[in-house]
Amino acid sequence: MCREHPLKILKYSVKNIWLLIFPLLRGIYTYHFDKNWFYSWVQGAWFDIAVLGAIIIFGFTRWAFSRIDFTADELVHRDGVFVRVNTYIPFRNISSVTVERPIYMAPFGAMRFRCDTRAGIFKTVDLKLLVSNRTRRKIMEHMLDVDEKRR
Amino acid sequence: MKQFYPDRHCLTTMRLLITAAVVIILFAIRYFIPVDKIVLLSIIVVIAIACFEMFVHLPMFFNSISYSATSTEVTKSSGVFIKVHQSVRYSSIQYTTVISSPFSQYTGFNFIIFFVYGGQLRLLFLKQADAQEIIRLSGSVSVKGDKYVP
Numbered sequence: 510m511c512r513e514h515p516l517k518i519l520k521y522s523v524k525n526i527w528l529l530i531f532p533l534l535r536g537i538y539t540y541h542f543d544k545n546w547f548y549s550w551v552q553g554a555w556f557d558i559a560v561l562g563a564i565i566i567f568g569f570t571r572w573a574f575s576r577i578d579f580t581a582d583e584l585v586h587r588d589g590v591f592v593r594v595n596t597y598i599p600f601r602n603i604s605s606v607t608v609e610r611p612i613y614m615a616p617f618g619a620m621r622f623r624c625d626t627r628a629g630i631f632k633t634v635d636l637k638l639l640v641s642n643r644t645r646r647k648i649m650e651h652m653l654d655v656d657e658k659r660r
Numbered sequence: 661m662k663q664f665y666p667d668r669h670c671l672t673t674m675r676l677l678i679t680a681a682v683v684i685i686l687f688a689i690r691y692f693i694p695v696d697k698i699v700l701l702s703i704i705v706v707i708a709i710a711c712f713e714m715f716v717h718l719p720m721f722f723n724s725i726s727y728s729a730t731s732t733e734v735t736k737s738s739g740v741f742i743k744v745h746q747s748v749r750y751s752s753i754q755y756t757t758v759i760s761s762p763f764s765q766y767t768g769f770n771f772i773i774f775f776v777y778g779g780q781l782r783l784l785f786l787k788q789a790d791a792q793e794i795i796r797l798s799g800s801v802s803v804k805g806d807k808y809v810p
Binding site: 592595599 | 753754755756757758759760761762769775776777778779780800801802803806
């Protein structure tokens with residue numbers, strides 16, 4: 510069993526960025542044209558920090574529940590906290606694998622891993638993961654090469 | 661050939677979810693709209709839509725869904741106003757996604773999506789046992805004893 514790269518927490522957190530509307534509303538509510546506005550804003554800053562914390566906790570929870578499993582025949586990706594989404598991709602049906610290493614992810618040792626089968630809609634990826642080099646190697650160990658498929 | 665039908669528990673679950681959503685919407689309307697006449701009109705419209713959905717459309721939709729599985733293919737028939745029949749050969753399945761909610765044996769929230777060449781087949785609101793049976797027949801998931809395969 511493997512997990513995605515911890516950088517994915519940020520990506521999952523970004524999905525809840527809309528929660529920042531509440532600190533924004535608070536900022537608008539407390540805004541007055543006087544010198545004390547900043548102090549009154551700072552006094553309630555715990556709320557903003559709590560919302561930010563909640564966003565990151567949501568992201569972390571999503572990441573913690575996202576798992577990559579292998580069997581002899583399949584790559585299994587499990588996702589979702591309450592509603593579990595399990596994707597089972599047989600290795601023999603994988604037609605292309607793309608590994609992307611953006612320069613800004615290099616210091617973190619993270620890379621994008623995309624896996625495609627012949628199914629699905631053109632231009633959409635069947636499985637998109639953010640993984641470490643160790644996880645990528647583990648996944649690739651399970652992939653059959655072309656010669657093995659022929660046998 | 662085996663015939664499968666959606667889990668009736670799911671209809672109750674959907675009704676509960678719609679009721680919860682309606683209550684939230686009504687509170688929001690009451691809170692954000694200051695004009696009483698608009699509030700009243702909105703409440704009537706929301707409740708009418710919810711009642712239509714819960715007691716007319718959803719039961720008709722659930723009655724229209726059926727799945728039949730043979731040893732080589734699975735067929736889905738559905739649609740209230742437009743009937744749709746979609747068949748998929750197991751041999752063309754490339755990969756499978758299984759979606760299940762907590763207590764899915766009571767809620768009926770078990771979904772299977774078969775991704776095939778050029779499209780997908782979504783089998784919705786299945787009973788847990790039926791979902792297991794369809795996955796077994798399709799042979800598309802080889803994980804044995806996986807707790808997430810319903």
